[in-house]
Amino acid sequence: MPHRSVDWLLAARAQANCLHRHVTDAGPRGVAEVVRRTGGLQAQAWRGAAYAVRARSTATTLADVSEAQEVDRSVVRGWFMRGTLQLVAVEDAGPLLGLLGPKQIKDTERRYGELGLTEAVRAEAADRLEEHLLTHGPTGRAELADVLVKAGLIKEPRGQAVYALIRHTGLLGRLCYGPGHDRDETWVAVRDWLGKPLVLEGDVEDLARRYLTAYGPATARDLATWSGLPVPTARAAVEAVATESFEIEGDVLVAVEDLPGSQAARLLGEFDAYLLGYQDRRQALADEHQRKVYPGGGMLRPAVVRAGRVIGTWRHADRSYELFGPQVDLADELADVARFAG
Structure with missing residues (x-):
């Protein structure tokens, strides 16, 4: 097994994560390619996701990121890895939610209980929210809160239960973010916005392979940290797909290729x-x-x-x-x- 330095590791990871700016396409196509190559970009701050695209491409613009999400719809903003907001390629949305959504819902059970959101309330809320979005199109938080209050599912339109129910419906693959950002953000019904329902089926080994392609060299615990997968599941998937191993300061890290690294x-x-x-x-x-x-x-x-x-x-x-x-x-x-x- 080759021994490598920490400097080599960091440079290799930078190259794997597209920080050498491999993507030269302009427009929404370039945005989607960055998102696809990285496996998704953290998007709790929309501007952060947009500038993550810039750091990995040479010809995209801020307007292109909006167009890719809102017009081209080649990328989707929703809750994916770790149950946090991400920008992912449209073809990855269903597989990611199929793999990660159920665990994130289970991990949120305690919070649901604190907010009084029983399984029955959550199921009814998902139906009501999706029905409203299918009928009325992109809708902001205040109006969705009103839908939930009028249905008798929550009492307080300004409380945290509103966002919790929107997120829960997103983890079910039934809604995602639509036009607008920050205070102007809206949500849409997935089957209307994307033209069809998501197929919630994913391959954990494919996810591990894509993670190592974008973040390797890394460990199974790194994959679990990034994705939200249980460590045993991540370990089995990494062992199945890794093709390269390196020893770095006594630790073994794996990858799917040996990269020269980026000094950029x-x-x-x-x-x-x-x-x-x-x-x-x-x-x-x-x-x-x-x-x-x-x-x-x-x-x-x-x-x-x-x-x-x-x-x-x-x-x-x-x-x-x-x-x-x-x-x-x-x-x-x-x-x-x-x-x-x-």
Whole structure:
């Protein structure tokens, strides 16, 4: 088994995760290709997902990301890996929910109980929400809350139960995000928006292979962390598909190919998938800088990465940046951020 350094590992992961900017297609096609190659992008902050596309492509724009989701519909925003919001390729939505949705629903049972959302209430809510969306099209949170209140399923339209029921219906594959972002976001019925219901069937070995393609070298626990799969399931799938093994500081990591690695510097958006794809983030980010990137409260700031290692943070508002060590030339990246934003 070959022995490799941490520097090699991080550079190889950066290349696997498309941070060498392999995707050269423009328009929605380029957006979908990035999303497909990475297995999905974290999208709890829509802007973060959009800038994750930029960091992995050369010709896409901010408008292209909206078009891919809202017009071309080649990508879907919904709850997938770990039950969190993701942007995934349309053909992956059904398989991912088939593999991950039931466990995420089970893992949310305690919260459902705290909110008084019984299985019967959740089932009725899913029917009512889907029926409304099929009839009325894209609908915002306030109107969906009104639907639930009028049906007698919840009492408080501003409470957390509204979002919990919307998310639950999404995990069933019956609704997803539609047009609009942030305060203007809406939801739509999947079978209307995509033209047909999702087929909720997935292959766990295929998921493991795609994960290792986009994040390897990695471990079974990394796959479990990224996806939300149980560790034993992830371990069996990884063992079935891995073709390369490497020893790095006493640990064995596996992959599906041996990559030379990327030395590129990239400005990542907030909640970038690269920084959420592994159980242990200490290799990519030194302990003394953790709070600068992960300040608490579930936040993950826009990061500067070079050769797979986090070397600083940056701000969208004024495109300023703070590096943790020696200066690096970011002129090309800053210019591309401006190009992307239009």
